[in-house]
Amino acid sequence: MKESYSRADETELIRASLDGESLAFGEIVNRYRKMVARTIRGMLGDTVFTEDLGQEVFVKLYHSLSEFRGDSKLATYIQKIAVNLTLNEIKRRKRFLSMFTQKGSDEMYEMEVADENNEEKREAKEIVGKALMGLDPKFRIVVTMRMLQGYSTKETAEILELPLGTVLSRLSRAQEQLKDILQKL
């Protein structure tokens, strides 16, 4: 059992995690937690309760790690889990909200950006958050992948399991919507 896995490669980390070494899995969590946070918080808003969903992503990853064959990067695999859980959460909230109100699910999102000390940075985060929340979830997810994660259109299509043409058309439509949203901000 190693004392530190900070320099270990992915294959070693996966193998050690499958052997039940918590330090190895902890290193995986540390490497990808920001990536998961960008996806979930980009989609659901920068709120505290999205941490539970982030934890769920890694718990699910741990339990499905033995099924990971290494055909794609581990990051892509984790990203797919994060996207699926986030979209399920949006559907769940939509169903829950429709039981009580006629308003859309986006009414439930709230922004929490007050923790940023620097006023300029806080404002930047707020603008991005409001712009994303103004989009329909199917557009928001492609914008999150592209703008916050920095994926190419091809990578976005692979993660979201969508045809490349669909991703391109959604990006184009999202861009038009964003222009309107940002004008009002």
Add this chain to the structure above:
Amino acid sequence: MTRPEIKQLIISSLDSGADAGAIARQLEDGGVSYDYSDKFTGRVLDKIFEAGLIINREQEFVRRLSSVFYRVALTGVAAIVLLMISIFLMEGSFSINSFLGIGDTIDESIVCLLTGN
């Protein structure tokens, strides 16, 4: 980064030919970064490995319970065997009457007992 600059970055990140990776880094440097609390990793590990501990405890409980069950069952079987041996020694047979404890009783005495005459 000024407001118009951020807005411009957001719009240009969606251009098909844009270097999305570079724009994402620019946004991150400008304050659009996301992360969880310091305790996040610890909480994830607790959820996974504490849950494993609970499962192990449950398995241990079931294992002990089944061993207790076997001991009780064996004691019961031993008690039944001893009872049968004692019945055989006392009554001399394994008839139903012997089991009911009326092996030595004659029919007339039962009638007397039941009727009171």
